[in-house]
Amino acid sequence: MTTTCPTPIRERAQKSLPVPALVVMACTGFIVIMTETLPAGLLPQLAAGLDISEGGAGQLVSAYAIGTVLAAIPAITLTRGTRRKPLLLVGLLGFLVANTVTAVSPSFAVVLAARFVGGAFSGLLWGMLAGYARRIAAPEHAGRALAIAMTGTPVALAIGTPLGSWLGSVVGWRWSFAAMSLLSVIVMIFAKFLVPDAPGQSAQTHAPLTRVLRLPGVATILAVVFIWMLAHNLLYTYIAPYLHQMHLALRPDIALLVFGVAALGGIWITGVFIDRVLRMLTLASVAMFIVAGAFLAAAQQSTVLALLGIVLWGLAFGGSATQLQTAMGKAAGENADAANAMLTTFFNLAIFAGGAAGAVVVNGVGAPILPAAMIALALMALVTVGFGRRAAFPAGS
8 A cells, every 4th residue: 555645635624624524433433432341331141141250251341452452553553654544444344343253253262352353453443543533634623623533432431332231131242243343334334435535654754663752742641641541440440339339329320421421521622622722621621530539539428419520520531532642643743643552552551550450449448439549640640741831731732
């Protein structure tokens, strides 16, 4: 594949946003997140269908995350020069295969392997989607384009995963994964006709990963990614024991629905302001995590306080990926795809760390302490963003 397009992408970029193409990218993100989180809502059905324990079924989530962590950086490094549209179609094809194998296989080992492959294609797509979305929009709308392309994540968390879990409980878990395969085919068709192509990175601008890591601001942004997402995943992963041990009259599925809807509001706010005040927007989002943690820490037997905390938490989280990927794109320049692959890796490492550390906390001192940990980590992230005023989150951006 060549690294050039018939017409330079910037010449084709219009003042108005390429909304249909960005919606297709949002649907791609929806597929990625749905595929990742679906087993969490289907553990009893998966355990019964594959003749394993629920703990064993939970490893289907871990296998996906491991695939993402191991594949993101190598996949993006190997495909830097590849044109973006064929790469997008290959990534969607990977999800079609992984979900289809999951839907039809009677063997836990084969399903586990399919989940690992799905995670690997997740690393590929997350590593290239952010740069692709920014590349097909006019420069002055790049941040807003990324915000639209990232809406698939909160929609999947708020609506997709609960819907997939309900479908699996009604007609069987295999049909949930079959539905994801069908959705992959539909999105591939729309991507073929609605998404413009874009060139890969010119070979002359390829920098070794060690040099990309040393670019001003990149290491700082990665530190913020890990600390901030660890603050999020500590509580998000263990929201059910938190609600139970705080004696709150709030079901986990309702809490996650409120969180997801609030996250949609957060990504809308981010889309409005990100091209003008990236630094202030990021500082405000991290600070809101601290306020949300305070409400959640004080919510003992108070459903109202808990809901306020969850709403603020969702608003703060909704635009976080867009803010961090935009900052990374600005800091890394031509090497944004490689840098975003690092971002994806650190994001998934935070998911791992949140699950492991949260288990220790929940089984030790108890889930009610999780909001305090969330506050402490968010404070660290806020300070790190503050010190990144020169390159990572520059003043005036």
